[in-house]
Amino acid sequence: MLVSLQTTAAFASYLAVFSLAGIASLAAAVRASRIDNAEIRAGLVWLLLTTGAWGLLQAGLFATSGPVRRFAYTAGLVVGFATVGAWLYFVSAYTNRGYHRNARVRRAAVVVFLVVSAAKVTNGLGLHTLYFTTKQSTTPFAHLAIEFGPLHWLVTGLSYSLATTALFALLDMYVRAGYDTRPVWVLTVVVGLPATLDVLGAILPGVVDASYAPIGITAFGVFALYVYEQRFVTAPETDGDAAVFLDVDNKVRDYTAAAGRLFSGLAGARGRPLSAVLPQVAKAADNETVVGRQVDDEDRYYMVSETSVELGEAEQRVLILSDVTVTERRRRELARHN
Template sequence: MFWDSAAPYLAAFLLAAVGCFWGAHRARSFEAPVIRRPLTLLLVLTGTWALTVVPTLLSVPRIVMYASYVFGLGVGISTVVVWLWFCSAYAGHAYHLDRRLQFVAAGLVGAILALKATNPLHGAYFEPTVASDPFVHFAPEAGPLYWTITALAYVGSGVGLYLLFETYHESTLDTTNVAVLTVAIGLPVAPKLLSAWWPESLLLLYYEPIGAAVFAVGVVTVARERFMAVHVPARRQLPDQLPDLLFLTDADGRVVDYNESAECVFPDLPERVGDPFSAIAPRVADAEDATVELDRDGDARSYRIDRRRITLGEEAIGRAVVLSDVTELEARRRSLQQQTEHVRSVSEAIAHELRNPIAIVLGNLRVLEEEIDAADAIESGPLERHNRRIGAAIEAAERIDVVTDDFIDILRYGTPIAETSERPLESVLSDAWPDDTTALTLEGVADTGVVADGTRCVELFRLLFRLHRERGATSVRVRRDGTDALVVDSDGEPFSTDTPEQLFRYGREAGEDSRVLLANAWTLSTLHGWSIAAPEGDRLSIRLTDVSLR
């Protein structure tokens, strides 16, 4: 026997208890509650576990030895569960928040405690004996359940060690001192196995509190700063460098993780891990729009909300909420909206100023035409020539009126598109078609949505339909071809041009009725990011590609 008296054992376990309790006290000053809580509880339990060994080494009544030993067994298995909680939280995992794992752990610990408490009935865990060599101490004879549960506890402890060393490995920091301290936790396995294999060398005791004490003293003193810095694993260091606010919630909507940017806007996040996201950020959770305004360092900032489900196979296990700062973009959007409103007001003013004189000209010309017609009925001759000139002037004025409307429309709709939404394509085509729908045929567009500016998309198809009708079409067809392009064709007169790529440029098409329509259709399609062309063939055909169809 290496030690022939109880003094070295008592000194080792008492120092371990003191080290654990002192470490627990120092750990309470750690800022991160996700680490502080499990570490503090782990060290308190381990210190208590060390104290339960002391009565088994003293010459006290057997019942005291037995009660202290059994109590230590219960504290020991509970320590393993808290150890796994600490390792999961330190490594940035959410295993400790999983309700199913919590129930499994509680059930397993309850079953083990029951087996230990009922040992006097089945005797499969240990046989209580008191030995006097080399000194009086409690020396239970371990049964099969003892070694089975001990092996299970070591497996659990090994899983925790794996999570810690994985974190150290993935970290970009120097983790040497923290890793050495973590190795100390596992070293007590050696004297435990040695005492089982060579009973004459050491007493068969739980030496684990000694290793935990070394770890506790180390991480709250010499390795404190590095321990807290490394606790953010490498896979989280990149999210922490992102300017976006990142929240991770479990299937129940409780926050399990976040990045530093999120903590800047929500300073109480470290204290509220595990709380519902709707309670931490109610404005974000309840936001119906895609953007929300939040206060950051005293400044109002606009954030775009992006919610993504996190799945494992087909099962949803959580959700990621990302808030991207779009303050500058939102400011530009609002400025663009103001400019658009300004353009619209100007276009309406221009329309008013142009239409009024044109209306006066047309009105007077028609009155004059009626008077000449009346006079021409009495006396023919020069009046007939004047009548033809007046008729030409009326047609020109009417043409000016139509072209003015077209230019006003393109001025109104030609500003950049700020927002789009999805709308059923059939509804868009129905709104754009002004006449009886019997002359309009739809193919392959059922249950199809189009992502666009709703008003301008309707205007685009209205122009295309009008173009077909003005070129003599009696029926128009809209179809979705195999390449997801939209084709608007009819029995109207096809275009004949040597430069089809220039057809939609204003002034390229000689026909007055088509010139402005083609240019306006090109503008509206280009604003959406779509391409427009007029393929050659026997039928009049307009083809839209790159359309956002759903």
């Protein structure tokens, strides 16, 4: 009786985790569809849609039987590989690398996807066993056990290498934007953890052979869009500049490290009106003029420009202070001579 309960609990847990991951990813895709930047929006929406489909197909692997189960697994392999492409496109757009716009890179990506997908589908149809073989297993519950072939490990190694490179590109973006990068490191662990489970599933009988990546990617999407949304959306806008984020009432919501170094008055200013904290910046923002500051005993000048970002119901103004010291000094020198 106890064994039966444990088996049922294990089955229910796997089914629930992958189903919830799929549903949560699809819900996050709806939220991501409201991001202003078209390229970032396209990459993130497709990433979350493919991840959601992948998670649900993994759930189908446990909930179905017979040929349908094998189809669910094979379809999951194809959709999962498409997720890698969506992830790389999103990161390239988000960090403004430009690879997603390169026609040669895009053509090469399509060719690789078609070749790898063909290998997966033909394996699923039983034409070869280079990617995977299947057998029935009863541990920890009755399921279709997968034994991975050499093609699987080759493609998996390539996929995780590319995904890891993209993660470090994201980290570099946050460093340049002047943000606390600890959440990104945590996110790196969360996204990469499924790779460990994939390996354990191949060697430990108590861990089901499955693709656990949808769980990590869903965690990324939910974390970025619901927990860390303000910095996530605004990081590409600031890209290392001093920036102050305001709500619709012109109250300070946040600021980058560069802005904090430039204006010590921002410390503890969250929730206060900008006009009370930095009246000179507030005035310059209204007129799009230059503000002067002494930095290391040197007069420096910053152009205050404004942009806005929107995600779902959240909308905010972003004041970006760009260093225009050289230009302003030259303008003032010319003005003196005239």
